Amino acid sequence: QQPVQSPQAVILREGEDAVINCSSSKALYSVHWYRQKHGEAPVFLMILLKGGEQKGHDKISASFNEKKQQSSLYLTASQLSYSGTYFCGANSGNTPLVFGKGTRLSVIA
């Protein structure tokens, strides 16, 4: 079952913050976040496993609420390099990784 992402698109000015949400109707074992730039393959950002952990590096972090079956990606003090399409992927135990429809993020100067 495909996770649902919101918003579909967002435009930010450099230095602004953004939150991208991902939810599922099925119990989740792990949530993955990827960023894809135009003409390139998706690039892994982070993975969150069942247990409610929060991860982050640099100014990008994420949380995973397994009870609500939701994950959020937090982008703080956005930079031009953050532009791209963000995908959340989810699986339940041994099931394959299925992606949401993506959130297009544009950071402008």
Added chain:
Amino acid sequence: DTAVSQTPKYLVTQMGNDKSIKCEQNLGHDTMYWYKQDSKKFLKIMFSYNNKELIINETVPNRFSPKSPDKAHLNLHINSLELGDSAVYFCASSQVGAGNTEAFFGQGTRLTVV
């Protein structure tokens, strides 16, 4: 060393032809995938192979057939190509279940059917 490699990178072909895209991973992962990304940029899962067993097969036409000669390879064969098959196809691999890892993607194959 490239973790997931797929060939070719570009493929232009006429309607009605049969073509294959190859994918190989050297990560020792037990699961490989094929995703289709259309002009709207949706990453739609097409197939997944876990230890050579097909474990998910979305509503894709049976003109598409995955072939996995071993755990490190998952090729995609497409018969009777149609205009609507034009898209970017990504191969990926990961470890699911215990030891769950991120998915590593190949560079993508841009298929154009004319």
